[in-house]
Amino acid sequence: MSFGRWAGSVAAVGATSLAVFLYAAHPARSSDHQDSIAVVNRPGADITDVYEFPDPANTNNVDLVMNIHPLIPAGDGGEYQLDPGVLYQFKIAHGPVGTQNPEDTVLQVVANGTGSTQTLSLYGPITPKLSGTHSVLSGLSKGTFPFNQPSGTTLSNGVVAFAGPRADPFFFDLFQFFKILPDRYYANPRTGNQLGTSMPTFNGYASGSTSGANGTGYACSTAASTNALTQINGGFNVISIVLSVPRNLLSPRGVTPIIHTWATASLPTGEKINGREVYVQQELLSRPAVKELFEKFNQHQYTNQTSPYADTTIKAAIYNFSNKVVGRSETISRVLQSILYPNELAADLSQSGPAAYLGVETGGATGGKFGGRGLTDDVIDISLGAVFGNTIPALTGVPDDGKENNCLTDEHVTSGQGGTQTQSTYPYLAPPH
DSSP: OOOOOOOOSSSHHHHHHHHHHHHHOOOBBBBTBBBBHHSSSGGGOOOOEEEEEEEEEEETEEEEEEEEEEEHHHOOOOGGOOOOOOEEEEEESSSSSSSOOOOOOEEEEEESSSGOOOEEEEEEEEOSOOOOSSSSOOOEEEEEEEEOOOOOOOTTTSOEEEEEEEOOOOOHHHHHHHHSSGGGGGTOOOOOOSSSOOOOOOOOOOOOOOOGGGTOOBOOOOOOHHHOOHHHOOOEEEEEEEEEEEEEHHSSSTTTTTEEEEEEEEEEEEEEEETTHHHEEEEEEOSSSHHHSSGGGGGGGHHHHOOOOHHHHHHHHHHHHHIIIIOOOOOHHHHHHHHHHHHOOOTTTTTOOOOOOTEEEETTSSOOBSBBTTOOOOHHHOOOOOOSSHHHHHHHHOOOOSSOOOGGSSOOOOOOTTTTOOOTTTBBBBBOO
């Protein structure tokens, strides 16, 4: 994920251009684009986003999308492939909202070779031989598919598979976020959860907008906002894995239709079980921006290498940031913690759609009961509304604490700003810039 800022004066534009260069050329920890030292050193293991939505062309299928290798410059999409030393996995647990069950189903992808002739092999959906942070390839391959074949390949179990360069569809106000929470930017000193200003605000608000009573009424910023991933240097690209999976493979008859999904990238340990390589988790991603907003930067690596249902660090961080930094009430902070932990993407496969981030957890209040996450879901504004706005009191009926900060509930960046990032046909992410 990422966040962006655009300045309103010549001097500020120059400073921003330098920051963009540094962001593109060096490690930057914005949401989940390069969010820890380990993945900076192994960009092919750096997961940037996860999506889960009903397939627009086949209502019997659900699309699982994992984006990897952030910040590929415009025009260079054809120079990158998947890392053949990494095991890429979608992990799924079945159960009601809030379940802390370990994964009971996995889809595993490994790359074979490098360059333009690279192929990929899919294993699953299948019950994993190991659960938690260690994995081995489970079962037999369901087939191989060529790298960067946009029409996709239908495998033996009915899964349609694609992997290749695509335009990064994520949108957020990057550099302004770094001003609000400086610790989240790699080049700044480690300040923990200390806010960068006593009057934090995103850009893009209308003249006269104020922070509200809790913020003592200071003016929200009227400067223009910018999505760095689509508006700067022609836009950035990622490597995408897109699997269109029959619903009955993800939730067989007799099993709850509510699934909880997260993605991992794992590296070989050098050990083997029954002749199969053992991998250890290097990176984890599910809900966007949870690590990046709530956790101090130096906590990211622990979360990346921990199963989401056993991550006490992120559980504590959600409450501490909400209550101690934002100043929300004990009740609102605990409700937010209960919604966002475990850090897994929930979807109800009995629902037709559309996808709606946090739709399962809120009973459809965010736009639909399927849940998951669509490519154009405004997940950041939903998250900001929950943390800084009145979303929790409005949806749950808990007492409003009167501590909303209206200057932080919207970062005024829209999908496709500065370029088209999605398309109507499979694999639904647009070709690379």
